[in-house]
Amino acid sequence: MTNIDKNTTADKMTIAGNIYEAGNAREFKTGDWRSIRPKYISEKCIQCGLCFPVCPEDAIPVGKDQKRTDFNYDYCKGCGVCAKVCPFGAITMQTEDEE
Amino acid sequence: MAYNMKEIVAERPSRFTSGHRMCAGCGAPPVARMILRALKPEDHAVIANATGCMEVSSFIYPYTSWTDSYIHTAFECTAATLSGVETAYHSMKKQGKLPEDNHTKFIAFGGDGGTYDIGIQSLSGAMERGHDLTYVCYDNGAYMNTGIQRSSATPRFADTTTSPAGSVIPGKMQSRKDLTEIMEAHHLPYVAQTIAYMNFKDLYEKAEKAIYTEGPTFLNVLSPCPRGWGYPTEDLMQINKLAVETCYWPLYEVENGKYKVNYKPAKKLPIEEFLKPQKRFKHMFKPGNEWMIKEFQEEVDKRWQALLDLEEMSNKAE
Amino acid sequence: MSNMIEIRWHGRGGQGAKTASLLLADAAFNTGKYIQGFPEYGPERMGAPITAYNRISDTQIRIHSNIYEPDYVVVVDDTLLESVDVTAGLKKEGAIVINTTKDGEQLKKLLKGYEGKVYTIDARKVSMETLGKYFPNTPMLAAIVKVSGIMKEDEFVKDMEGSFKHKFAKKPEVIDGNMKALKMALEEVKQVS
C-alpha cells in the first residue's frame, strides 16, 4: 500500500520521485471519471473474447478459464469501445443512474 | 507461444495496470498492454518512456501503472537513455554483478513527437550502435500531449492546432514522414509496422518477434486519438480497421532486409472511409475540396504500390 | 624560481616541434626534474608556424602561463626566421639554437641584432646520414640539451637509449640510427656567434 500523499513530509518521501512498488497505480481508482457505463449481459455473452483486449483500462476481468466476468467499475472510464466491438449485444452503454 | 488471444489474456496478467490516467478510449493502453504480454512471464523488463501522453498519465507520483522497471528522463532521448540501461546490463552481466538468472529485456515507448521529430537523432544513434532493445513508436499523428499540434507524422491536410484548416491554408500541407522506412534504412534485424486489429494477432506476433530478436528492433504502431482525430471514443477499433483496409496504414515487416506485407485487403477501401469519421479531415469534404481527397488517395496508392514493389524486389534478390 | 629554465620551440605543424618539446620534458623528467611541456594552441595545420614550451626546474612548477622571456629558443626550421620574431623576449644571457646551414653573418641579419649566443646545427645532414630520413627532432633535442646543460650528456644519452628501446620496441632497427643521430648531433652543434 503506497503511504505517500499530499500530507507526507519531505523526509518521508522517496527521493527523486522513485516508486518501489511497481504497478501500484491499481490503488488509484478511475471509475469516477465515468459518465456512462457498460452493462454486461452475461446471458448474451458467448465468451468470444473480442472485448478482452480492447479495454484501455483493463477493466474486463478474464479468469484462468478464459471466461470474462462483469466489469471492474473501479477503473472503467465508460469509453464504450467494448460495447462497440461486441457483435452479440452482450454489452450495452447506459447512464450511471439507469438500472 | 502461438497466438491464442483468449489464452494469452488469461495466462499473462497485464504488465500495464489499471489506474492510469490516459483519456477514456485512448488507443495506446491496449497496444502497450498487448506488447508487454509478448514478454515471457519469467523475463524482467526495463521500460523507457519518452515524455508524452503515455508517460504523464502512467506514472504520476506516487502511482505507476508499470509492473516492470520503468524510467522516464526527457522527451527527445528515450533511445539514448535505454541504450545506457542496456549497456549497463551487459557490463554488469559480464562482470558477474547481476545474478545468472536475471534475464532482462529492454523496451522503449515514444509517441510520434518523441520519435519522428525531437527524438529521431537519439533513436537513430541508438539503433546504429546496435543495442539489444526494442523501440515502439505509438503514432497518434500529432503532439497530443500538448494539445494536438502537427508533427511530421501528421497526415497531409489534417487540421491541427498548429496547422489549422484555414481559408488560405487548408490544414497541414506536407505529407507524412515515413519513419518505418527510415528505420529500415538503418538495416536493423527487424522493423515492423502494425496496429491493434484482428484480435491483436499482428501486433502480438510482431512484438514477440521484435523483443526476442537480438539487436535493435523497431515497431511503428498506429494508435488513434479520439480527441485529436475527432471521432467518438467507442469507434477505436473501427478506425483501426479502416486505417488498414484503406491501406493508409499497411501492416508489414522487414526481417533482415526482406519485406513481407502481412495483410493485403481483398478489396482496398477508398480513403474517404478512413477520413470521413474524423473531424480533423472534415474540411476535405466541403464542396470544392475534392482535389484534396483525390491527392490524398494518390499518395496512399503510391506508397502502397511502392511497398508491394519492395516486397517483390527484396524477396527476388537471391 | 631562480633554478627554473624556460625554453621556447619554433617549428611548423607536422615537423614535430611539439614532439621534441615533449621528448625534452621526458628526458628531464627521467633525470629527476620537475617539468612542463605544452604547445601553444590554435587551429594548427600542416606547415603553419607553431610554438611549444618547456619549463624545467629542480622544484615544483606552479606557474601556469605562457613563456615570454625564455632562457633558450630552439628553431626547428630556419625558414621561420623571416616570418617569426624568434628572439622576442629571449634573455641575452641565454641562447638560440637553429637548425640551419647558414653561417653566423647571415644569421646576424635575420636575428635583428640579438646579442646572446647563437648555435647552429644541420639537423638535416645529421638525420639523413644516421636515419636516412629527415627527422629533425632527435638532433634538435640533443642540441638543446648540450647548449642548455639542463642535464649531463651521458645521463641524457643513457636515458634516451632507454626510451628509444621502449618507443621502438617493435622496430629495433631504428634505435641504432636514433642513437647515432643523438651522438652525432652532440658533436655537430656549434656556436657561430
Next chain:
Amino acid sequence: MKREQYTNSFSNIERAKIVDKNEQKGCVPNCAKKGEDTMSIRERLSGNEAAATAMKQINPDVVAAFPITPSTEIPQYFSTFVDNGMVDTEFIAVESEHSAMSACIGAEAAGARAMTATSANGLSLMWEMVYIASGMRLPIVMSLVNRAVSGPLNIHNDHSDAMGVRDSGWIMLFSETNQEAYDNLLMAHRIAENEKVQLPLMVCQDGFITSHSIENIELLEDEKVKEFVGEYHPKHYLLNAKEPMAMGPMDLQAFLFEHKYQQAEAMKNAKQVILDVAKDFEKMTGRSYGLFEEYKLEDADIAIVCMNSTAGTTKDVVDALREQGIKAGLLKVRVFRPFPAEEIAKALSHVKAVAVLDKADSLNGAGGALFTDVTSGMQTNNVTVPTASYIYGIGGRDTTSKEIESVFKDLMKDSKKDKIENPYRYLGLRKE
C-alpha cells in the same frame, strides 16, 4: 551542432605510450620503478591523461562520451583502454553530448557506475540532462575540461561552461593541476554515492592550460585505487528483477517542492562527506584537501580568491610579494558546489581587501559568479571586507604573473579606503 576538431597535443604519442606501457606493466603508466616508493608512482602526464588514468583505475561499468575539444583526449584514451581489455567498462560512443548524459543516466539508474567527459558547448547541449541527472539523484561522475562557451566560437579555456551549470544540483570540484584533477576524480565516487548525498559530481580543470600540459604527477597503484573507491551497491536500481521500480515521474505541485528540498539537504550534507573522504585520502597519499586551500592567507592583508590553474601562478606572485614584505595571500576554491560560504567568509574576515577572480562574466552588470557567492557569503556572515570582482582569462587569454601582481597592487590601494570603488573590473583587457 558543428564543432571544430583540433589536433590534440601529443595525443597519439601519449596515447600509444599509455597503452604499451600498460601492456608491458599491466598497470598505470610508468609503474613503480625499482627502489622507488611503491606507495606512489612518479609520472608525468597531461591533465587529460591524468583524468583518463583515474577513470581507468576507477574502472566504471559504463562510459558514454562524445568528443569535443579540449576534453576529446579523455574518451580517446579511454576507448583505447577498453579496446585493449584494460578495463571492464563498456564504452558507448554516443552521437551527441545530450545522448552521452542520457546514456549515463540510464546506466546509473540501471545500477551501474557511469562516467563521462565533456567541455563547453558539449555541456551546453547536455544541459537539460544535467539537471535531470541530479533531480534523479544519480551519482554520475563527469570530467569537465573547462572551455569558453560559444559564441563566437573559441576552443580555449575559461569557466563559462561550469558557471552555466552552477545551479544544476551537481557537486563541483575545481583542480589547480593535473594532480588535483586526478585526486579529485579518485575521491568523486565516495562523495557522490554516499547515502546522505546521492548527487552527481563534476571535476573541473582548465582546458589546455592543464589538460594539455605535461607535468609531474604522483599516481597510485591500481589496487590502492580499487580499494579506496570501493564497490557500488545502490539500494534500488532498475535491473533488480526482485524489486522492479519506476523512476522519473510526473511530479506535481504536491511533491516536486519536497523533492527539491531533499536535493538541497543532500547538497548541504555533501560538505561534511567531502571532508571525510579527503581525510581518508590523506591517510593513503599524504595529500590533504579541504573545501578550499589557504596559501599564506593567515596573516595576509590582501588576498585573491580564484579557482583552477590561476591559483598556481598566484602562489608564485604571493611568494614574490612576500619577499618584498607585502602580506599577500590566496584562497583557492576547490569545492564550488556545495559553496562553503561561511567557511570562506571566516577565512577572509581578517584581510583588508579581497579580489575575486572570475574566469567567466555573469554579464549581470555587477560582477562574476564566484564574486557574487563570496560577497554574499561575507555579508550573511557579517564580514565586511572591501571586495572587487575581476573578470579575466576569457577565451584562453593568457594570465601572466605581472597581471596577478597588478591585482595585488590594486588591492593595496583599495585596502587604504573604507569603500571600494568600481568593484566590477577587467584584468588583461585591451581598452583605451
